[in-house]
Amino acid sequence: MRFTLSSTALSSRLQSLSRVINSKNSLPILDCFLFEVRNNQLSITASDSENVIQSAIGLDTCEGEGEFAVPNRTILDAVKELPEQPLTFNVDINKFTVEVVYQNGIYHFTAQNAGEYPHTQAIPDGATVITIDSGVLSDNISRSLFATAQNELRPVMNGVYFDLTADGLAIVASDGQKLVRNRNFNIKSDTPASFILPKKPATLLKNVLGRDGGDVVIKFDDRNAEVRFADGVLSCRLIEGRFPNYNKVIPTDNPNQLVIDRKVLLSALRRVLPFASESSLLVRFHLEMGNLEISSEDIDFATSAKENITCDYTGQPMNIGFKGSSLTEILSNLDSEEVTISLGDPSRAGIIVPVTQPENCDVLMLIMPMLLND
Known part of the structure:
Protein backbone atom coordinates (compact mmCIF):
# COMPACT_ATOMS: atom_id res chain seq x y z
CA MET A 1 0.00 0.00 0.00
CA ARG A 2 1.26 3.45 -0.95
CA PHE A 3 -0.15 6.92 -0.35
CA THR A 4 0.95 10.58 -0.34
CA LEU A 5 -0.28 13.51 1.77
CA SER A 6 0.78 16.92 3.10
CA SER A 7 3.26 16.86 6.02
CA THR A 8 1.71 19.88 7.81
CA ALA A 9 -1.84 18.53 7.41
CA LEU A 10 -0.74 15.22 8.96
CA SER A 11 1.29 16.87 11.74
CA SER A 12 -1.46 19.29 12.85
CA ARG A 13 -4.09 16.52 12.83
CA LEU A 14 -1.85 14.17 14.85
CA GLN A 15 -1.10 16.93 17.38
CA SER A 16 -4.80 17.53 18.09
CA LEU A 17 -5.66 13.81 18.23
CA SER A 18 -2.70 12.97 20.47
CA ARG A 19 -4.35 14.80 23.39
CA VAL A 20 -6.66 11.83 23.94
CA ILE A 21 -3.80 9.32 24.38
CA ASN A 22 -2.80 8.66 28.00
CA SER A 23 0.84 8.49 29.09
CA LYS A 24 0.06 5.04 30.57
CA ASN A 25 -2.50 2.78 28.90
CA SER A 26 -4.12 -0.46 30.02
CA LEU A 27 -3.73 -1.84 26.48
CA PRO A 28 -0.34 -1.35 24.76
CA ILE A 29 -2.08 -0.85 21.40
CA LEU A 30 -3.64 2.38 22.77
CA ASP A 31 -0.15 3.95 22.63
CA CYS A 32 -0.71 3.96 18.85
CA PHE A 33 -2.69 5.87 16.26
CA LEU A 34 -4.87 3.69 14.06
CA PHE A 35 -4.38 4.55 10.35
CA GLU A 36 -7.10 3.38 7.91
CA VAL A 37 -6.79 4.06 4.18
CA ARG A 38 -10.11 3.90 2.30
CA ASN A 39 -11.62 5.77 -0.66
CA ASN A 40 -8.62 8.05 -1.16
CA GLN A 41 -8.78 9.17 2.48
CA LEU A 42 -6.64 8.55 5.55
CA SER A 43 -8.72 8.10 8.69
CA ILE A 44 -6.73 8.48 11.95
CA THR A 45 -8.08 7.23 15.30
CA ALA A 46 -6.76 7.86 18.82
CA SER A 47 -8.22 6.39 22.01
CA ASP A 48 -7.79 5.98 25.76
CA SER A 49 -10.53 3.27 25.84
CA GLU A 50 -13.20 5.67 27.23
CA ASN A 51 -12.73 8.43 24.66
CA VAL A 52 -12.19 7.80 20.96
CA ILE A 53 -11.53 10.56 18.42
CA GLN A 54 -11.33 10.00 14.70
CA SER A 55 -10.42 12.40 11.90
CA ALA A 56 -9.99 12.10 8.13
CA ILE A 57 -7.48 13.69 5.71
CA GLY A 58 -7.76 13.66 1.92
CA LEU A 59 -4.84 11.93 0.16
CA ASP A 60 -2.96 13.36 -2.82
CA THR A 61 -2.31 9.89 -4.29
CA CYS A 62 -3.33 6.43 -3.13
CA GLU A 63 -2.59 2.87 -4.26
CA GLY A 64 -4.28 0.10 -2.29
CA GLU A 65 -6.29 0.11 0.93
CA GLY A 66 -5.72 -1.22 4.43
CA GLU A 67 -5.18 -0.40 8.08
CA PHE A 68 -2.28 -0.43 10.53
CA ALA A 69 -1.34 1.07 13.92
CA VAL A 70 1.57 3.49 14.39
CA PRO A 71 3.30 4.25 17.75
CA ASN A 72 2.19 7.81 18.56
CA ARG A 73 5.55 9.19 19.71
CA THR A 74 7.37 7.79 16.67
CA ILE A 75 5.11 9.39 14.08
CA LEU A 76 4.59 12.63 16.03
CA ASP A 77 8.31 13.25 16.46
CA ALA A 78 9.01 12.21 12.86
CA VAL A 79 6.68 14.71 11.19
CA LYS A 80 6.49 17.72 13.52
CA GLU A 81 9.90 19.16 12.48
CA LEU A 82 9.28 18.78 8.74
CA PRO A 83 8.46 21.89 6.68
CA GLU A 84 5.46 21.72 4.33
CA GLN A 85 6.10 19.02 1.72
CA PRO A 86 4.53 15.81 0.38
CA LEU A 87 5.11 12.65 2.45
CA THR A 88 4.94 9.26 0.74
CA PHE A 89 4.04 6.25 2.91
CA ASN A 90 5.01 2.77 1.66
CA VAL A 91 3.37 0.22 3.95
CA ASP A 92 3.68 -3.57 3.89
CA ILE A 93 0.56 -4.69 5.78
CA ASN A 94 1.77 -8.31 6.01
CA LYS A 95 5.22 -7.54 7.44
CA PHE A 96 4.07 -4.43 9.40
CA THR A 97 6.84 -2.27 7.98
CA VAL A 98 6.41 1.45 7.26
CA GLU A 99 8.64 3.59 5.06
CA VAL A 100 8.05 7.37 4.97
CA VAL A 101 9.83 9.21 2.17
CA TYR A 102 10.28 13.00 2.38
CA GLN A 103 12.31 15.51 0.36
CA ASN A 104 15.73 14.94 1.91
CA GLY A 105 15.36 11.64 3.69
CA ILE A 106 13.51 8.51 4.66
CA TYR A 107 12.09 6.99 7.88
CA HIS A 108 11.72 3.27 8.58
CA PHE A 109 9.73 1.89 11.51
CA THR A 110 7.50 -1.00 12.54
CA ALA A 111 3.72 -0.84 12.58
CA GLN A 112 1.36 -2.78 14.86
CA ASN A 113 -1.51 -5.08 13.95
CA ALA A 114 -4.66 -2.96 13.52
CA GLY A 115 -6.81 -5.96 14.47
CA GLU A 116 -5.81 -5.48 18.12
CA TYR A 117 -7.20 -1.92 18.20
CA PRO A 118 -10.52 -1.74 20.14
CA HIS A 119 -13.56 -0.53 18.19
CA THR A 120 -16.28 1.70 19.60
CA GLN A 121 -19.88 0.58 20.06
CA ALA A 122 -22.32 2.52 17.91
CA ILE A 123 -25.00 4.56 19.70
CA PRO A 124 -28.28 2.61 19.32
CA ASP A 125 -31.24 3.93 17.33
CA GLY A 126 -33.67 6.02 19.34
CA ALA A 127 -30.92 8.09 20.98
CA THR A 128 -31.44 11.84 21.45
CA VAL A 129 -29.86 14.10 18.80
CA ILE A 130 -28.79 17.74 19.22
CA THR A 131 -27.55 19.81 16.26
CA ILE A 132 -25.56 22.92 17.18
CA ASP A 133 -23.25 25.37 15.39
CA SER A 134 -19.59 24.41 15.94
CA GLY A 135 -18.56 27.97 16.91
CA VAL A 136 -21.39 28.25 19.44
CA LEU A 137 -20.54 24.86 20.98
CA SER A 138 -16.83 25.70 21.13
CA ASP A 139 -17.56 29.06 22.83
CA ASN A 140 -19.97 27.48 25.33
CA ILE A 141 -17.53 24.73 26.30
CA SER A 142 -14.63 27.21 26.56
CA ARG A 143 -16.70 29.44 28.85
CA SER A 144 -17.73 26.53 31.07
CA LEU A 145 -14.66 24.32 31.55
CA PHE A 146 -13.00 26.47 34.24
CA ALA A 147 -16.05 26.05 36.51
CA THR A 148 -16.03 22.23 36.51
CA ALA A 149 -15.07 20.55 39.77
CA GLN A 150 -12.48 17.92 40.69
CA ASN A 151 -14.59 16.12 43.26
CA GLU A 152 -14.18 12.37 43.75
CA LEU A 153 -17.22 12.25 46.05
CA ARG A 154 -19.55 14.01 43.58
CA PRO A 155 -18.38 12.97 40.10
CA VAL A 156 -21.45 14.57 38.47
CA MET A 157 -19.85 17.98 39.18
CA ASN A 158 -16.70 17.04 37.23
CA GLY A 159 -18.16 17.60 33.77
CA VAL A 160 -20.16 19.95 31.57
CA TYR A 161 -23.93 19.44 31.83
CA PHE A 162 -26.11 19.64 28.69
CA ASP A 163 -29.77 20.23 29.58
CA LEU A 164 -32.22 20.18 26.65
CA THR A 165 -35.75 21.44 27.41
CA ALA A 166 -38.70 23.08 25.66
CA ASP A 167 -37.20 26.50 26.55
CA GLY A 168 -33.78 25.85 25.01
CA LEU A 169 -30.43 24.13 25.53
CA ALA A 170 -28.52 25.02 28.71
CA ILE A 171 -24.81 24.17 28.96
CA VAL A 172 -23.79 24.35 32.62
CA ALA A 173 -20.80 23.77 34.86
CA SER A 174 -20.31 24.31 38.60
CA ASP A 175 -17.89 23.40 41.37
CA GLY A 176 -20.19 24.60 44.16
CA GLN A 177 -18.40 27.96 44.52
CA LYS A 178 -18.89 29.25 41.00
CA LEU A 179 -21.35 28.39 38.25
CA VAL A 180 -21.64 29.04 34.51
CA ARG A 181 -24.93 28.75 32.61
CA ASN A 182 -25.05 29.22 28.83
CA ARG A 183 -28.56 29.15 27.39
CA ASN A 184 -29.21 28.81 23.65
CA PHE A 185 -32.79 29.60 22.64
CA ASN A 186 -32.49 28.22 19.08
CA ILE A 187 -32.19 24.59 20.21
CA LYS A 188 -35.33 23.19 21.88
CA SER A 189 -37.09 19.90 22.42
CA ASP A 190 -40.53 19.00 23.75
CA THR A 191 -38.92 15.84 25.16
CA PRO A 192 -36.45 16.87 27.90
CA ALA A 193 -33.07 15.15 27.76
CA SER A 194 -29.70 15.71 29.40
CA PHE A 195 -26.18 14.34 29.76
CA ILE A 196 -22.92 15.16 31.58
CA LEU A 197 -19.87 15.38 29.32
CA PRO A 198 -16.62 14.61 31.20
CA LYS A 199 -13.89 17.24 31.28
CA LYS A 200 -11.46 15.39 29.02
CA PRO A 201 -13.72 14.97 25.96
CA ALA A 202 -15.04 18.51 26.52
CA THR A 203 -11.47 19.82 26.37
CA LEU A 204 -10.78 17.72 23.26
CA LEU A 205 -13.83 19.20 21.55
CA LYS A 206 -12.79 22.74 22.49
CA ASN A 207 -9.45 22.12 20.76
CA VAL A 208 -10.74 20.48 17.56
CA LEU A 209 -13.93 22.41 16.80
CA GLY A 210 -13.69 25.17 14.22
CA ARG A 211 -15.26 28.59 14.73
CA ASP A 212 -16.07 28.98 11.05
CA GLY A 213 -19.60 27.62 11.32
CA GLY A 214 -20.76 24.17 10.28
CA ASP A 215 -23.03 21.93 12.29
CA VAL A 216 -22.02 19.59 15.08
CA VAL A 217 -24.36 16.63 15.65
CA ILE A 218 -24.43 15.20 19.19
CA LYS A 219 -26.08 11.80 19.57
CA PHE A 220 -26.39 10.42 23.12
CA ASP A 221 -28.08 7.87 25.34
CA ASP A 222 -27.76 7.17 29.08
CA ARG A 223 -24.13 6.06 28.93
CA ASN A 224 -22.39 7.22 25.76
CA ALA A 225 -22.24 10.14 23.35
CA GLU A 226 -21.10 10.52 19.76
CA VAL A 227 -20.16 13.99 18.52
CA ARG A 228 -19.82 14.44 14.73
CA PHE A 229 -18.09 17.57 13.48
CA ALA A 230 -16.59 18.75 10.17
CA ASP A 231 -13.24 16.95 10.48
CA GLY A 232 -14.23 13.84 12.39
CA VAL A 233 -16.10 12.19 15.23
CA LEU A 234 -15.61 11.89 19.00
CA SER A 235 -17.12 9.00 20.97
CA CYS A 236 -17.01 9.04 24.76
CA ARG A 237 -18.39 7.57 27.96
CA LEU A 238 -20.65 9.94 29.89
CA ILE A 239 -20.72 10.68 33.63
CA GLU A 240 -23.71 8.84 35.10
CA GLY A 241 -25.84 10.44 37.79
CA ARG A 242 -28.14 13.41 38.38
CA PHE A 243 -26.75 16.94 38.06
CA PRO A 244 -28.03 19.31 40.81
CA ASN A 245 -30.88 21.72 40.09
CA TYR A 246 -28.68 24.65 39.00
CA ASN A 247 -31.59 27.09 38.50
CA LYS A 248 -32.50 26.81 42.17
CA VAL A 249 -29.20 28.34 43.35
Missing part, protein backbone atom coordinates in the same frame (compact mmCIF):
# COMPACT_ATOMS: atom_id res chain seq x y z
CA ILE A 250 -29.38 31.36 40.99
CA PRO A 251 -30.94 34.30 42.89
CA THR A 252 -33.52 36.24 40.87
CA ASP A 253 -33.90 39.30 43.11
CA ASN A 254 -30.45 40.82 43.67
CA PRO A 255 -31.35 44.55 43.78
CA ASN A 256 -27.86 46.08 43.92
CA GLN A 257 -26.50 46.59 40.39
CA LEU A 258 -22.88 47.30 39.46
CA VAL A 259 -22.05 48.01 35.79
CA ILE A 260 -18.31 48.16 35.14
CA ASP A 261 -15.70 47.85 32.40
CA ARG A 262 -14.65 44.18 32.45
CA LYS A 263 -10.99 44.73 31.54
CA VAL A 264 -10.56 47.60 34.02
CA LEU A 265 -11.94 45.42 36.85
CA LEU A 266 -9.86 42.44 35.74
CA SER A 267 -6.64 44.52 35.70
CA ALA A 268 -7.38 45.95 39.15
CA LEU A 269 -8.02 42.45 40.56
CA ARG A 270 -4.71 41.20 39.15
CA ARG A 271 -2.89 44.08 40.84
CA VAL A 272 -4.60 43.66 44.21
CA LEU A 273 -4.74 39.83 44.39
CA PRO A 274 -0.96 39.25 45.04
CA PHE A 275 -1.38 41.05 48.39
CA ALA A 276 -4.21 38.77 49.58
CA SER A 277 -3.74 35.90 52.01
CA GLU A 278 -2.42 32.85 50.13
CA SER A 279 -4.77 30.54 52.03
CA SER A 280 -8.02 32.39 51.27
CA LEU A 281 -7.24 34.69 48.28
CA LEU A 282 -9.93 36.96 49.74
CA VAL A 283 -10.60 40.24 47.93
CA ARG A 284 -12.93 42.78 49.53
CA PHE A 285 -15.32 45.00 47.57
CA HIS A 286 -16.62 48.22 49.14
CA LEU A 287 -19.42 49.60 46.97
CA GLU A 288 -21.09 52.97 47.05
CA MET A 289 -22.65 55.16 44.37
CA GLY A 290 -20.14 55.80 41.58
CA ASN A 291 -17.21 54.03 43.26
CA LEU A 292 -15.85 50.53 43.79
CA GLU A 293 -12.98 50.08 46.23
CA ILE A 294 -11.11 46.77 45.89
CA SER A 295 -8.78 45.76 48.71
CA SER A 296 -6.85 42.78 49.99
CA GLU A 297 -4.52 42.06 52.89
CA ASP A 298 -2.38 39.35 54.38
CA ILE A 299 -2.05 39.98 58.11
CA ASP A 300 0.63 37.30 58.54
CA PHE A 301 3.00 39.05 56.12
CA ALA A 302 1.83 42.63 56.78
CA THR A 303 0.93 43.22 53.11
CA SER A 304 -2.11 45.02 51.77
CA ALA A 305 -3.39 46.71 48.60
CA LYS A 306 -6.28 49.02 47.79
CA GLU A 307 -7.58 50.47 44.53
CA ASN A 308 -10.57 52.64 43.57
CA ILE A 309 -12.48 52.32 40.29
CA THR A 310 -15.15 54.66 38.96
CA CYS A 311 -18.26 52.64 38.14
CA ASP A 312 -22.02 52.78 37.71
CA TYR A 313 -23.50 51.42 40.96
CA THR A 314 -27.11 51.63 42.06
CA GLY A 315 -27.98 50.12 45.42
CA GLN A 316 -27.12 50.14 49.09
CA PRO A 317 -23.51 50.80 50.21
CA MET A 318 -22.04 47.34 50.76
CA ASN A 319 -18.95 45.39 51.80
CA ILE A 320 -18.70 41.93 50.24
CA GLY A 321 -15.82 39.45 49.85
CA PHE A 322 -14.97 37.13 46.95
CA LYS A 323 -12.26 34.61 46.19
CA GLY A 324 -10.07 36.71 43.92
CA SER A 325 -8.86 33.84 41.73
CA SER A 326 -12.46 32.69 41.01
CA LEU A 327 -13.58 36.20 40.13
CA THR A 328 -10.56 36.62 37.84
CA GLU A 329 -11.42 33.35 36.05
CA ILE A 330 -15.04 34.43 35.55
CA LEU A 331 -14.09 37.82 34.08
CA SER A 332 -11.43 36.20 31.87
CA ASN A 333 -14.04 33.87 30.36
CA LEU A 334 -16.42 36.63 29.30
CA ASP A 335 -16.09 38.65 26.07
CA SER A 336 -18.30 41.68 26.67
CA GLU A 337 -16.63 45.07 27.20
CA GLU A 338 -18.85 45.73 30.22
CA VAL A 339 -20.38 43.38 32.79
CA THR A 340 -23.27 43.75 35.20
CA ILE A 341 -22.73 42.35 38.70
CA SER A 342 -25.99 41.88 40.65
CA LEU A 343 -25.67 41.60 44.41
CA GLY A 344 -28.16 40.93 47.20
CA ASP A 345 -26.34 41.02 50.51
CA PRO A 346 -22.84 39.93 51.66
CA SER A 347 -24.02 36.34 52.21
CA ARG A 348 -25.83 35.84 48.90
CA ALA A 349 -24.37 34.71 45.58
CA GLY A 350 -23.39 37.40 43.10
CA ILE A 351 -24.55 37.18 39.48
CA ILE A 352 -22.26 38.35 36.67
CA VAL A 353 -23.61 38.75 33.13
CA PRO A 354 -22.17 40.41 30.01
CA VAL A 355 -23.88 43.68 29.11
CA THR A 356 -23.79 42.53 25.47
CA GLN A 357 -25.04 38.94 25.17
CA PRO A 358 -24.15 36.61 22.26
CA GLU A 359 -26.90 36.34 19.63
CA ASN A 360 -29.87 34.18 20.74
CA CYS A 361 -27.96 33.24 23.89
CA ASP A 362 -28.02 34.10 27.56
CA VAL A 363 -24.74 33.80 29.47
CA LEU A 364 -24.77 33.95 33.26
CA MET A 365 -22.03 33.34 35.82
CA LEU A 366 -22.46 33.00 39.56
CA ILE A 367 -19.93 33.36 42.37
CA MET A 368 -20.44 32.60 46.05
CA PRO A 369 -19.21 35.29 48.47
CA MET A 370 -16.66 34.75 51.22
CA LEU A 371 -17.19 35.70 54.85
CA LEU A 372 -15.68 39.02 55.90
CA ASN A 373 -14.29 39.43 59.40
CA ASP A 374 -15.22 43.06 60.00
